[in-house]
Amino acid sequence: xxxxxxxxxxxxxxxxxxxxxxxxxxxxxxxxxxxxxxxxxxxxxxxxxxxxxxxxxxxxxxxxxxxxxxxxxxxxxxxxxxxxxxxxxxxxxx
Numbered sequence: 768x769x770x771x772x773x774x775x776x777x778x779x780x781x782x783x784x785x786x787x788x789x790x791x792x793x794x795x796x797x798x799x800x801x802x803x804x805x806x807x808x809x810x811x812x813x814x815x816x817x818x819x820x821x822x823x824x825x826x827x828x829x830x831x832x833x834x835x836x837x838x839x840x841x842x843x844x845x846x847x848x849x850x851x852x853x854x855x856x857x858x859x860x861x
Contacts (some may be wrong), residue, residue, distance in 0.1 A: 768854045771829045773806040774841075775799065775849040787841045788829040789813060790820060799849065807853055814855050826855060 774785050782802035784794045794809040796802030814826050835841045 768856065769829050770852040771810055771826075771855055772832065772835060773803070773810075773851045773853055774844050775802050775806070775851060776847070784809070785844070786810065787835060787838070787844065789817070789826060792817075803851055806851065810853050810855055829855075 771786055771788055774787060776783050777799075780797075782796045782799055784796070784802050784806045786792045786806075789810070792809055792813050794802070794805040796805045810826075816824075817826050818824050819827060830838075835845075
């Protein structure tokens with residue numbers, strides 16, 4: 768299953784989440800665990816009805832971590848951040 772990287776940064780007691788491979792998808796939480804839960808839910812909701820900046824629909828496949836590391840924007844955003852891999856579609860653990 769594809770793994771999307773969530774970039775989590777603490778700012779003034781909140782944990783802000785962005786996704787380098789899903790531009791415009793952001794969320795936040797009151798603590799790290801909450802931010803991770805919110806990230807999973809945001810990615811799940813986005814995956815159901817997402818429109819890309821180019822007008823296409825559906826989540827585009829994520830880049831590998833190696834590919835992301837070659838992207839200067841990602842390197843800058845990831846500096847000092849917590850990185851979390853999130854599967855999409857979300858695995859059903861029942």
